[in-house]
Amino acid sequence: MKKILGFLVLALVLVISACSSDSDSGKKPEKGGENADGAVEIFSWWTGAGEEDGLLALIDLFNELHPDIEVKNAAVAGGAGTNAKAVLATRMQGNDPPSTFQVHGGEELNKSWVAADKMAPLNDLYKENDWMDKFPEALIDLVSNEGNIYSVPVNIHRGNVMFYNMEVFEKHGIEVPTTLDEFFTVAEKLKDAGVTPLALGDKETWEATQIFENLLAAELGTADYIKLFSGEIEFTDSRVVSAAEKFGKILDYVNDDHASRNWQDSAQLVAEGEAAMLNMGDWAKGYFVNDLKLVTNEDFGYFAFPGTDGDFAVITDTFGLPKGVENVEATKQFLTVLGSVEGQDAFNPLKGSIPARIDADPSKYDDYGKDTIEDFKTANLFPSLAHGSAASEGFVTKANQAVNIFVTQRDVDNFIDALQNAAPDM
Amino acid sequence: MEKDIPVRRKRKLSNDHLTAIAFLLPSVILILVFVYGFISWTGYLSLSNYNTIVPDFSFAGLKNYFYLFNDFRFQADLRNTLFFTILFIGAVIVLGLGLAILLDQKLKGESIFRNIFLFPMALSFIVTGVVWQWLLHPSTGFNKFLIHFGIEPKWYTDTTILAGFKWGSIEFGLPVAIIAVVVAAVWQMTGFSLAMYLAGLRGIDEELREAARMDGASEFQVYRKIVLPILMPITMSVVIIMAHISLKIFDLIYAMTGSGANFVTDVPGLYMFETTFRGNYYANGAAIAIIMLLLVAVFIVPYLWNSRKGER
Numbered sequence: 001m002k003k004i005l006g007f008l009v010l011a012l013v014l015v016i017s018a019c020s021s022d023s024d025s026g027k028k029p030e031k032g033g034e035n036a037d038g039a040v041e042i043f044s045w046w047t048g049a050g051e052e053d054g055l056l057a058l059i060d061l062f063n064e065l066h067p068d069i070e071v072k073n074a075a076v077a078g079g080a081g082t083n084a085k086a087v088l089a090t091r092m093q094g095n096d097p098p099s100t101f102q103v104h105g106g107e108e109l110n111k112s113w114v115a116a117d118k119m120a121p122l123n124d125l126y127k128e129n130d131w132m133d134k135f136p137e138a139l140i141d142l143v144s145n146e147g148n149i150y151s152v153p154v155n156i157h158r159g160n161v162m163f164y165n166m167e168v169f170e171k172h173g174i175e176v177p178t179t180l181d182e183f184f185t186v187a188e189k190l191k192d193a194g195v196t197p198l199a200l201g202d203k204e205t206w207e208a209t210q211i212f213e214n215l216l217a218a219e220l221g222t223a224d225y226i227k228l229f230s231g232e233i234e235f236t237d238s239r240v241v242s243a244a245e246k247f248g249k250i251l252d253y254v255n256d257d258h259a260s261r262n263w264q265d266s267a268q269l270v271a272e273g274e275a276a277m278l279n280m281g282d283w284a285k286g287y288f289v290n291d292l293k294l295v296t297n298e299d300f301g302y303f304a305f306p307g308t309d310g311d312f313a314v315i316t317d318t319f320g321l322p323k324g325v326e327n328v329e330a331t332k333q334f335l336t337v338l339g340s341v342e343g344q345d346a347f348n349p350l351k352g353s354i355p356a357r358i359d360a361d362p363s364k365y366d367d368y369g370k371d372t373i374e375d376f377k378t379a380n381l382f383p384s385l386a387h388g389s390a391a392s393e394g395f396v397t398k399a400n401q402a403v404n405i406f407v408t409q410r411d412v413d414n415f416i417d418a419l420q421n422a423a424p425d426m
Numbered sequence: 427m428e429k430d431i432p433v434r435r436k437r438k439l440s441n442d443h444l445t446a447i448a449f450l451l452p453s454v455i456l457i458l459v460f461v462y463g464f465i466s467w468t469g470y471l472s473l474s475n476y477n478t479i480v481p482d483f484s485f486a487g488l489k490n491y492f493y494l495f496n497d498f499r500f501q502a503d504l505r506n507t508l509f510f511t512i513l514f515i516g517a518v519i520v521l522g523l524g525l526a527i528l529l530d531q532k533l534k535g536e537s538i539f540r541n542i543f544l545f546p547m548a549l550s551f552i553v554t555g556v557v558w559q560w561l562l563h564p565s566t567g568f569n570k571f572l573i574h575f576g577i578e579p580k581w582y583t584d585t586t587i588l589a590g591f592k593w594g595s596i597e598f599g600l601p602v603a604i605i606a607v608v609v610a611a612v613w614q615m616t617g618f619s620l621a622m623y624l625a626g627l628r629g630i631d632e633e634l635r636e637a638a639r640m641d642g643a644s645e646f647q648v649y650r651k652i653v654l655p656i657l658m659p660i661t662m663s664v665v666i667i668m669a670h671i672s673l674k675i676f677d678l679i680y681a682m683t684g685s686g687a688n689f690v691t692d693v694p695g696l697y698m699f700e701t702t703f704r705g706n707y708y709a710n711g712a713a714i715a716i717i718m719l720l721l722v723a724v725f726i727v728p729y730l731w732n733s734r735k736g737e738r
Contacts, residue, residue, distance in 0.1 A: 086703035089479070112479040112706065203684050257564040259583040259687035394478065397705030401499055401689075408585045408688035425477075 038327035039070035040334045042319075043098035045084035046351075047077040050286050054351035058154075061346045062337045069330045074098055080204065092118055097322035099331040105142040105153055105316040106389025107229075107426075113322070114145045120321045121148035125332055131339060134357050138381040142389065143318050151320035152339040153356035155348050157281045158372055159313030159384045160214045160305040163288070164277045165270050166298065168195055174276075176303045180218060180246060183306040187253040190276050199275035200254040201261030205400040208258075208407050209386040211250060211279050215243040218307025222380040229383070229390040229426060235419040241412060248410045258407075268292070270300065279305055281315055281387070285368050286352030296368050312379035315387045316356055391426040398422035465719070471712035479706045490713040500714070501596040502689040503697050507721075509600050510608060510693070511672040517612045518668050519661060522619025527649070529620070530627045540624070544617040551614065555681025558610035582606035582683045585690055603683070603690040611678055615671065619664045626660040627653070662729070669725040674718060694718050 046055045052075070059071050076084035081102075088101055092113065103109045113119050126132055126149055132140070135153060143151045164176075172193050177183040187197035202208040217225045219239045227233045228240065255275060258266070267284050269275035271292045278284065285302070288294045296302075304311070319338055321331055337343045344355035345364050354365065354373050362370050383389035388396050402418035405411075475486045494500040525543060529536055546554065561567040562581040569578050582603045590599030630653060638648045676695035685692040685700075694714050702711030 082700075082704055086699075089703060089706075093481075115478070116480045202687075205685070257580075257583055259585075260559075260563055260565075260581075260683075392478075392706075394705045394707060397701060397707070404685060405498060405688055 038330055039072045040100070040327060040330050041072040041074050041098040042334070043074045043076070043084070043088060043101035044317075045076055045078075045081040045102060047075045050290060051351050054347040054349075057346045057350055058338065058343055061343060062334055065337060066330075066333055069333060071334070080206075092116075092322065095324060097325055099325050099327060100319045100321060100334060102317050102319060103151065104388045105139070105151065105314075105318045106383045107392045108388035109143060109151055109318065109320065110145045111392035111394075113320070114150050118323055119150045120323050120328075121150060122152065122321060122335070123149050125152070125335060125339075129336060129339060134339075134359055136358060136376070136381065139314065139316065139356060142314065142316065142381075142383060143320075151318035152335045153316045153318045154338050154344060155317050155351060155353035156356050156372075156376060157283055157315040157353050158375075159210055159281045159315050159387065160217065160279075160308045160311060161282050161284070161302050162277050162279050162305050163267075163270060163284055163300055163302050165273050165275070166301045168273050168276045169301075172276075176301075177306050178303070178309055180215075180307045184249065187250075191253060195273075196255045196269065196275035197253040197277060198250065199266040199269040199278045200251075200258040201263050201266030202258050202404075202407060203260060203262050205404045206386040207263050207266070207280070208251075209396075209400055209403045210281070210384070212243065212247050212403060213385040213390070214279065214305040214308055214313065215247050215250070216240065216385075217311055217313065217382050218305065219243040219246070222311050222382040225382045226390075229385070231423065231426060235416055235423060240419075241416055244406070244412045244415050247406070248412065251407060251410070264291075281313075281384075282368070282372065283352060289366075290352075296366065302368065310379055312376060312381050313384045314381045314389065315384045316389070317353075394425040395422050398425060468712045468715050471709055472716045474709050474712075476709040476712075477707045486709065490709045491717075494710065494713055494717070496595070498595045499685075499689050499692060499697055500694070501594045503692050503694045505596060505598055506601060506604055506689075506691065507673060507693055510604050510611075510675070511669060513605065513608045514611050514615075514672045515665055515668045517608065518615050518619045519664055521612065521616045522664065523623050523657075525616070525620045526623035526627055529624055540620075543620050546614045547617045549614065551611075551675075551678040552681045554610055554614045555678045555683075558606070558613070559682045562606045562609070582691055583687060585686075585688045587690075601690040603686055607679060607682060607691055610682060611672070611675070614678075615668065619668070622660050622664055623657060626657045630656055662732075666725055666729045670722050673721050673725070 042055070042059070044055060046052050055073065055075070059073060062069075062071055076087050078084075084102070088098070091097055097118070103113070109119075126140075131152075139153055139156075140149060143149060143153060168174075168190075169176075172190060172195070174186050174189065175182075177186045190197040200207060200211070216228065219242055220228060220233075220237075224233055224239070228235070228237070233240075255261075255266070255269060261269075263280055263284065264287055266275070267278055267280065267287050270278045271288060271294060282302075285296065288300050289296060294300050303309075305313075319335060321328065321335065325331055338347075339357070341355075341357060341360050344357050344360050348355050348360075349364050349366075349369070352369075354360075354369050354376060358377055360373070362373050365373060385391060385396060385399060391399070399419060399422060402415055402422070405418070406415040470483075472490055473486060473488070475482045475484045475489075477490075529539055533539075559582075563569070564578070564580045564583050569581075572578060580602075584602040584606075586602045587597045587599040588602060590597035592598075634652055634656075635648050638652050639645075643651065674695055675693055676699065679691055679693055679696060680699075683691040685696055694717065698711050698714040698718070701707040701714070
């Protein structure tokens with residue numbers, strides 16, 4: 001009995017200490033709120049190399065413009081944003097929202113915090129700053145719901161990029177494939193030569209889902225891709241089935257140990273020449289250049305995922321204004337800087353993304369960036385599924401589970417069934 | 427007699443008792459609210475429709491439980507947990523007891539060995555997970571060495587199910603990949619059972635063994651008939667402690683393998699975290715939590731019951 005009592009006391013101490021630390025952190029923003037403007041708390045998962053530098057540069061710029069407003073960087077590390085999202089959910093549900101937080105444009109924003117009526121519309125901010133024609137229309141649609149705009153996009157990443165090892169391509173006399181048929185011919189040739197045609201690291205599953213979403217775009221075209229995720233086209237559509245079949249076929253060309261690798265590990269396979277190609281969002285360029293010290297267009301090249309030339313899988317980080325924050329004006333000031341040309345050009349070159357605005361200064365970006373800024377202006381945009389823009393996070397979670405099972409079992413019927421069953425959650 | 431009872435109780439409430447109650451009351455209330463209150467709240471959530479980010483506390487009956495038990499991933503989780511628990515507890519007991527008996531042979535430098543075996547316990551499961559993820563990586567780690575002998579196990583990326591047969595929507599059998607995770611968990615926790623068994627062995631009176639030997643028992647018989655039965659309560663404790671670790675395991679697998687291809691290394695804890703915080707399926711997540719609680723209770727309740735009887 002004594003032991004049990006001891007445990008109870010210990011548990012009590014833990015509970016009390018947990019409570020007290022909780023209430024401490026809960027009170028601080030309130031205290032800040034009593035100041036003239038109050039601190040702007042910026043919540044994100046930007047803690048990695050490059051992205052953190054970008055965020056800090058942005059904060060520096062803001063401090064320069066508004067020395068009277070204090071900025072707090074409340075970044076939460078780990079889990080590609082999962083940890084941050086868990087913390088954010090707790091704070092939002094507990095009515096203790098950060099002043100502004102990172103959220104992918106699209107359904108990750110609309111189907112969650114907007115649907116829960118936790119976000120304030122920013123239409124006036126857009127009007128004041130004359131932003132309506134500074135961002136592409138399709139992008140503004142992505143952060144809007146029923147005529148109201150809910151967040152400010154800061155950057156754009158492209159998801160349908162194929163990176164390749166130029167030396168490997170040259171050695172085996174391979175041309176860049178532009179259609180899926182060409183891709184499969186090339187893959188066969190590489191496989192015969194003993195090179196892994198496509199590097200994959202799907203330890204976290206979304207890497208595989210990203211391949212599937214690009215196949216969907218290739219088979220359906222961007223217009224019907226968007227219809228698919230708005231529920232106007234069923235997952236039983238023959239073109240979706242065909243995308244699933246091709247997905248299975250592509251998986252025959254990936255490295256055997258894909259389940260033990262994350263995307264960086266798979267990028268290394270391409271860098272070392274063990275694998276020829278990698279489908280990854282263009283944050284992989286930052287990894288190649290900054291971490292692996294490779295040179296763009298010398299060591300590695302890039303092309304649009306076969307069949308999606310002229311299309312652009314959008315992954316955009318945006319910041320909105322939660323309802324119930326105390327320092328609305330200061331937060332709006334921050335969002336204004338975030339959406340300005342200076343803000344976007346301070347952040348994006350360091351992060352390795354391109355600006356969401358179409359009038360930013362291309363000379364501040366590297367070759368890849370300039371290319372992509374050009375593509376972005378004319379391409380057909382489609383929202384990424386793997387990164388939460390095309391469908392609700394609930395559907396994305398279930399789609400990832402279906403993909404995980406499919407990667408091993410290759411059962412197309414089962415896969416289509418699972419997606420169709422999850423469709424009501426989109 | 428009945429009338430006596432209140433009188434006796436009144437007399438029992440001396441000042442000492444009042445102070446004791448006064449001191450205990452805050453903690454009792456806090457525990458009632460923060461532990462049992464929240465458990466009940468989770469229980470209620472698991473019966474609600476709260477499966478989006480917009481709160482919806484309407485009553486859904488057992489819908490979420492039906493969903494889970496029909497779900498491929500959850501069926502796989504239960505299978506993995508079953509095999510993980512059996513292998514993990516079995517290995518920890520056999521290895522811990524074996525090492526404890528060896529260490530008990532009054533050898534020199536015993537404390538050095540004891541510390542070596544206990545050290546892994548000082549690490550967190552996250553560290554263990556990361557290290558073993560590298561060691562058992564199919565393209566690096568041990569395989570760089572094993573490849574010279576012509577074997578190249580796929581470790582935790584192996585999707586084979588040993589002795590599998592179709593049951594529900596999954597293949598039921600031993601997932602080979604789970605063995606890799608068991609190796610890491612056993613490496614970490616064996617020291618703990620070793621310490622417990624060593625303490626137990628030290629507690630056995632040498633006279634007992636002497637007496638058995640005088641009666642002509644062989645050394646093997648001494649262990650089988652005398653030592654092991656005396657160590658039975660310790661084995662019980664080890665089983666309970668290891669069972670609650672293995673049923674709730676999360677960090678080791680999160681750091682080491684993740685869900686694994688085809689969910690061969692997934693466990694309810696991982697599923698709960700992902701479905702709740704990635705998918706916003708709060709009610710489903712709560713249902714998983716309640717099922718995990720019940721699984722642990724299956725082990726813990728008989729144990730508590732038993733020890734309560736012992737104390738009386």
